[in-house]
Amino acid sequence: MPxxxxxxxxxxxxxxxxxxxxxAEPLTAAAPPAEKQAPGIxxxxxxxxxxxxxxxxxxxxxxxxxxxRNAPFxxxxxxxxxxxxxxxxxxxxxxxxxVNTGKRLVLLDTGTGGQIAPTAGMIADNLxxxxxxxxxxxxxxxxxxxxxxxNGIKDKDNALIFADAExxxxxxxxxxxxxxxxxxxxxxxxxxxxxxxxxxxSDIAEQVTRYTPGKEVSPGIVSLPAPGHTPGHTxxxxxxxxxxxxxxxxxxxxxxxxxxxxxxxxxxxxxxDQAVATRKKLFDRAAADRMLVTGYHFPFPACGHLIKTAxxxxxxxxxxxxRL
Amino acid sequence: MPxxxxxxxxxxxxxxxxxxxxxAEPLTAAAPPAEKQAPGIxxxxxxxxxxxxxxxxxxxxxxxxxxxRNAPFxxxxxxxxxxxxxxxxxxxxxxxxxVNTGKRLVLLDTGTGGQIAPTAGMIADNLxxxxxxxxxxxxxxxxxxxxxxxNGIKDKDNALIFADAExxxxxxxxxxxxxxxxxxxxxxxxxxxxxxxxxxxSDIAEQVTRYTPGKEVSPGIVSLPAPGHTPGHTxxxxxxxxxxxxxxxxxxxxxxxxxxxxxxxxxxxxxxDQAVATRKKLFDRAAADRMLVTGYHFPFPACGHLIKTAxxxxxxxxxxxxRL
Numbered sequence: 001m002p003x004x005x006x007x008x009x010x011x012x013x014x015x016x017x018x019x020x021x022x023x024a025e026p027l028t029a030a031a032p033p034a035e036k037q038a039p040g041i042x043x044x045x046x047x048x049x050x051x052x053x054x055x056x057x058x059x060x061x062x063x064x065x066x067x068x069r070n071a072p073f074x075x076x077x078x079x080x081x082x083x084x085x086x087x088x089x090x091x092x093x094x095x096x097x098x099v100n101t102g103k104r105l106v107l108l109d110t111g112t113g114g115q116i117a118p119t120a121g122m123i124a125d126n127l128x129x130x131x132x133x134x135x136x137x138x139x140x141x142x143x144x145x146x147x148x149x150x151n152g153i154k155d156k157d158n159a160l161i162f163a164d165a166e167x168x169x170x171x172x173x174x175x176x177x178x179x180x181x182x183x184x185x186x187x188x189x190x191x192x193x194x195x196x197x198x199x200x201x202s203d204i205a206e207q208v209t210r211y212t213p214g215k216e217v218s219p220g221i222v223s224l225p226a227p228g229h230t231p232g233h234t235x236x237x238x239x240x241x242x243x244x245x246x247x248x249x250x251x252x253x254x255x256x257x258x259x260x261x262x263x264x265x266x267x268x269x270x271x272x273d274q275a276v277a278t279r280k281k282l283f284d285r286a287a288a289d290r291m292l293v294t295g296y297h298f299p300f301p302a303c304g305h306l307i308k309t310a311x312x313x314x315x316x317x318x319x320x321x322x323r324l
Numbered sequence: 325m326p327x328x329x330x331x332x333x334x335x336x337x338x339x340x341x342x343x344x345x346x347x348a349e350p351l352t353a354a355a356p357p358a359e360k361q362a363p364g365i366x367x368x369x370x371x372x373x374x375x376x377x378x379x380x381x382x383x384x385x386x387x388x389x390x391x392x393r394n395a396p397f398x399x400x401x402x403x404x405x406x407x408x409x410x411x412x413x414x415x416x417x418x419x420x421x422x423v424n425t426g427k428r429l430v431l432l433d434t435g436t437g438g439q440i441a442p443t444a445g446m447i448a449d450n451l452x453x454x455x456x457x458x459x460x461x462x463x464x465x466x467x468x469x470x471x472x473x474x475n476g477i478k479d480k481d482n483a484l485i486f487a488d489a490e491x492x493x494x495x496x497x498x499x500x501x502x503x504x505x506x507x508x509x510x511x512x513x514x515x516x517x518x519x520x521x522x523x524x525x526s527d528i529a530e531q532v533t534r535y536t537p538g539k540e541v542s543p544g545i546v547s548l549p550a551p552g553h554t555p556g557h558t559x560x561x562x563x564x565x566x567x568x569x570x571x572x573x574x575x576x577x578x579x580x581x582x583x584x585x586x587x588x589x590x591x592x593x594x595x596x597d598q599a600v601a602t603r604k605k606l607f608d609r610a611a612a613d614r615m616l617v618t619g620y621h622f623p624f625p626a627c628g629h630l631i632k633t634a635x636x637x638x639x640x641x642x643x644x645x646x647r648l
Contacts, residue, residue, distance in 0.1 A: 029426060038363060057646035
């Protein structure tokens with residue numbers, strides 16, 4: 001096939017020829033296909049800390065033309081096109097972090113617990129592939145109370161998955177979401193979120209430690225208030241030696257949409273104006289200081305840098321390294 | 325720590341506090357650090373074919389201001405900056421492909437064989453992690469004769485690594501690199517490449533099949549001539565059912581440099597003008613038809629799409645999928 005005739009159509013035509021040839025082929029490959037994905041784990045060092053990016057999968061979140069409150073859907077569709085994403089679903093990957101400080105194993109957010117989408121819920125398998133048992137986790141630190149961050153605390157039968165872990169949650173998240181008056185005043189379609197938070201936390205309230213964002217939640221892990229997405233939404237600065245990592249949580253969801261268009265307010269932001277202000281403040285700082293960052297909804301393994309562009313920010317993924 | 329004081333300096337100051345706190349901390353994490361990288365394998369389907377991206381590592385190739393023949397080094401430095409790359413080394417990742425057609429296990433290029441850089445040579449470990457034994461490989465198809473593509477045919481002691489595999493190489497590569505007159509006319513610093521090719525191929529010449537680019541090298545895998553980088557440089561169109569993958573080989577090395585700046589001619593291109601013409605032709609076609617593509621030196625797992633921009637092309641990686 002000369003290169004000049006290489007088109008999608010000619011590839012398909014070639015495929016028919018190949019099918020014929022394959023039919024005449026007597027061999028069978030010695031190695032069977034694996035028929036499953038490779039483990040979604042990736043490790044990197046922050047000083048002496050070992051960080052493991054732990055992949056939970058992707059939720060293809062249904063969206064409509066009301067998904068972005070303050071931009072015409074045509075603009076959203078253009079952003080989705082450039083990123084090779086469909087128009088009716090927002091690709092929403094989940095990457096939690098395990099931080100091994102040498103003294104503690106800390107889990108930042110817990111994934112979906114397999115309770116949100118059939119294409120997510122891989123934390124258990126990936127934790128096993130990483131050689132970590134759920135009971136090895138000493139501490140869980142939650143960034144905010146959306147289901148994809150807290151559901152992994154418990155399994156579908158409401159039992160704790162990480163039996164020995166201390167659970168730390170932002171005080172202002174607790175105050176907002178666990179308040180019955182707030183729940184009762186919420187629109188009907190948001191009540192499920194409040195009820196889910198009660199399912200997770202009500203019967204373990206005594207075991208949950210509430211922290212004030214700004215506090216060092218674990219040695220070397222400082223929480224920072226980042227409100228807007230939710231009232232108590234929190235990010236984390238991890239530091240060891242002269243190295244640091246800024247954990248952006250949901251300051252921006254998929255960077256192809258929300259880093260490139262930092263003014264866009266998603267329907268799921270509790271306070272859109274505040275979410276945008278927080279995003280720009282943190283992203284400006286991260287870009288100016290060339291900080292290493294990770295985002296919960298950035299494509300796995302989710303770590304990299306941010307650069308400021310004429311119209312927004314661009315996420316520059318770190319290359320997959322062969323060694324730590 | 326209030327968000328307004330979040331700077332790199334304040335993170336470091338925080339670190340000193342953390343060190344004190346950590347000193348007072350009596351715990352030891354139950355799970356020891358892994359102290360090694362996770363397996364570099366990633367699987368995806370092309371029709372009924374199962375493709376495994378097999379990571380060999382990264383060579384940090386030393387470069388100087390003569391690396392790009394036709395651009396001022398200041399422009400190259402700016403491109404490196406935007407990609408968070410150092411100025412004196414070109415990050416050069418290697419991703420080979422295993423294609424399991426169900427009938428054959430085909431390996432496209434073989435990696436460095438651990439003979440180029442201490443940060444590369446992970447194919448053996450990653451192949452094992454993928455559950456594939458070297459003897460399971462039925463066929464090796466080589467894109468061109470640069471050492472990072474052919475050295476993995478043999479180990480350091482000159483023994484074949486994939487003992488049962490048929491080895492297929494592009495005829496025009498053989499004609500160019502194995503010609504003694506061409507070798508003798510080459511500058512002294514390029515002689516090592518010619519000698520390396522003789523080390524790999526001379527004693528197995530009878531076992532090597534030479535194919536003409538354009539030929540279907542295996543059912544469903546069509547080779548396509550893509551000269552310039554080397555005279556016989558070859559790319560591949562893989563097709564199964566109505567799905568296809570364009571394997572770009574070295575049409576562009578790191579996309580942050582050579583996709584964004586398609587006119588740039590690297591010192592390693594045998595014919596720079598032809599390399600640029602080939603790159604633009606293939607990239608234009610891939611972008612226009614929104615083809616799924618992979619590049620040997622694209623960041624792992626190296627598969628995605630290309631979009632055309634005002635000044636060049638942008639590589640849009642596929643998101644890591646939880647399932648095949």
